[in-house]
Amino acid sequence: MVDVLIVGSGAAGAAVAWSLAETKMRILCLEQGDWQNSSTYPSTGRDWEARRWADFDISPNRRARETDYPIDDSQSAMKIANFNGVGGGTVFYTAHWPRMHPSDFRVKTLDGVADDWPIDYWALEKFFEENDRMMGVSGLEGDPGVPPRHPPMPPLPLGKTGTLYGRTMNQLGWHWWPSDSTIATQDYEGRAKCINLGHCTPGCAQGAKASTDITYWPLALRAGVELRTRARVREIVTNEQGMASGVVYYDAQGEEHFQPAEVVIVACNGIGTPRLLLNSISSRHPNGLANSSGLVGKNLMLHPWPQVRGYVPERNDGDHAPMLSLWSKQFYETDPNRDFVRGYTMQFARGTGVVTEAVTSMSVGALPWGTDHHRIARELIHHRIQVGIACDDLPEETNRVTLHPDLKDSNGIPAAKVDYKIGENTRRMMEHGIARATEILEAAGAKGIYTSRTLLNSPGHMLGTCRMGNDPARSVVNAWGRSHDVKNLFIVDGSTWVTGGGLNPTSTIQAVALYMADQIKQRLATLFD
């Protein structure tokens, strides 16, 4: 028996494990994946780009490691990206680090759509700051586009590409600022500073990029938390009192175990978490655990993310630096003069590697076969600039995660099926962003402009499928992550989000997780009341 059982060791699970460790409770985390070895990350070998389509593919279906589970995303306008292992998705992200804005928590009040969150930005502010210190954030204070924050390290250099973007945005009179990033620009808490390997997303061999396996977990383990890898949870079990009594999981050999616990905390992301709850059926919970509202799995938000790219005459930074360098909040807040509400963050990317450029350009007909191949290739490689449009995603119940009737993982556990369509408000937002990004690229002197309306297998933001709220009929968990139905069951990951915001979610996922852990600590004596 343990006091607290956490399922999932990624962004949220790691933060909660570390935060709760000070209680001296017996805490166990079960993780279906492995510890990662940075000396085997793609950037250590000559095949570093090719491995993005192999064992480091962002899609679990193509990556298909033993530690992955399949997801049927054939009925989704966006494909699912994730990573399974200690650190979860933080091993496999770009380290871009925006926070949700205060307005993101009040969308009903301010813009008349979706619902307000039961918590606000200011309740989270100290946890944002704590998390920035724990993850190690580089950035620059003074940005008029976002609330004040205090990154502990200076920002990533602008480089050639960032300078071009900055000059262009000033010419247009639009906001831009160096992005906050969890890439260390100085040696920081045992992490070596960035040396511009360039391929940050599939794991950082230098260890400069923060992932929870090298930030939260070493501290949590030292404080006494146990982390058990290759432990794939099949279901959460409840007792006659309607409380969670523990979980059933499979070890690496496929042996079934029951792990009893006083408290169960789920942190498996916006797809893994509803999958687990929907698989936890019993006579008391025939529609899945914590699902009296019927909302487990519904309101999935995936963040549509158009990309517009073009090619400038001068050679730029290409893939010789972290991919993302700047953001713009020019179009983030609602403007009544537009034909949509809410807004988006613009992200400015430096370029791509040689192989990626060749493959992506040939796939859209920009790089020919035959004798002209070499001349065109040299006009493209390290000449790309690219603007991403991180669109706010509003909840719709028809966008959902359900259990697949046939597909199962290697342990025979039913897989998740994703149904997702892009809403009309978001489509208008996407087109607005694409038009603005095109203006930016043209002003920068780019030619050969190409728009990708939805990225294949990206961005990997899975939100909203176990939303928080004060009304048990309209939400799955309360404002501090406790299930309305099962009083010792908590959900602390991005599935609790009420709305999606127009930005990368990891900073806010972790701030919310730390807030929930803090609430648990404050309420220990009355936790189940």
Next chain:
Amino acid sequence: MTATGLSPSENRDLRRVAGLMVPASTEYKVPGADDPKIVADIERSIGRDMGEIHNALAALAGIADLDDAAAMAKAEAFRSAGGPAVAAFERCVLQCYYRDDRVVISLGLEARPPFPKGHVLEQGDWSLLDPVRKRAKMWRDA
């Protein structure tokens, strides 16, 4: 069947099409993608794409025995048909071609992995931020 999973005829067809896709160039001093070393790398690296590569080579069967004009026409028909087999075939060729030392060096790059040497990134012009610093607060309080 060869040790890499392709039959001898598939190997010949793959090599022919790779050379049509990326021919050798004396101007840029690079081999074609039909260079034996590159083709060997392609065959070794097919991995997860083996099914689609078999599909692609089925569509291209016999191309190695055609004259240049007929081979190009067959390759063009294959490419214009599109689909996952074309995407996989192009990716398998390009991911190996563009990591060959001779090709990488011809592009003005170092033939090495990013780690451990990394790269140098210039700071850039931070004075460009001066007008942005003067802007009023843009975010909505709530």
